[in-house]
Amino acid sequence: MKDRSNALGRIDHMLTIQLDEEINYWRNILKRVVACVKALASRGLPFRGHDEKIGSLHNGNYLMSLELIAEFDPFLAKHIARYGNPGSGHTSYLSSTTCEEFIRLMGEKILKTILMEILTAKYFSLIIDSTPDISHVDQLTIVIRYVLPHGSPVERFLKFIPNTGHKSEQVTNAVTSTLTQFGIDISNCRGQSYDNATNMAGIYNGLQAKIKEISPLAEYVPCPAHSLNLVLSVQLKVSKKLARSFLYCKSYTISS
Known part of the structure; x- marks a missing residue:
């Protein structure tokens, strides 16, 4: 046979x-x-x-x-x-x-690679902000900054968390639970960078204060982009007043 x-x-x-x-x-x-x-x-x-x-x-x-x-x-x-x-x-x-x-499959593969890099680097910084998407659902964005083995710093998007709320306790719970879910030890956090809102930057009850209670070495640095945005907003308001005053003085001089 x-x-x-x-x-x-x-x-x-x-x-x-x-x-x-x-x-x-x-x-x-x-x-x-x-x-x-x-x-x-x-x-x-x-x-x-x-x-x-x-x-x-x-x-x-x-x-x-x-x-x-x-x-x-x-x-x-x-x-x-x-x-x-x-x-x-x-x-x-x-x-x-x-x-x-x-x-979805590519996203899962990329996420696994990022998590392996974070665990290899061990120490990391947190960058967190929230904004509504096109469907008006408020989403919390978590970004991790760490250093690769050859010495280059990188920032990696980790996850969107929808509808977490804006209170510091709610944001803290969302961040800590997400890091735990991905197997990231928050005690290895060495830096934080958020906007200047009280719920994020507050030195007593803000997110940065609550993260520091868990990881005392996680130094907080205000987000330069948000800070520059506030400076420009104030500058534009002042400039508009100055421009109006200038136009008023110019028109008064011409009429006189």
């Missing part, structure tokens, strides 16, 4: 060949999809447009990139011609569902 198998092959030989061809076909499609997702995500460009139809001028950067590649790639062009707008219930691997799944 062994000699006969070697001479004639298995009974499912043709089925195995067909299956391998099918696997290679979809694998090649996914390679092109992944390349587009990586390129757009690395530049921070939006993916989706007003519709998801191949050939539409409003289908977004993701489908536009695939259409552009298809102009020089007969394999992808044939696939788009066959599966371009299949509708619900049909497999094409060109839909936003596939795109978002790859974004």
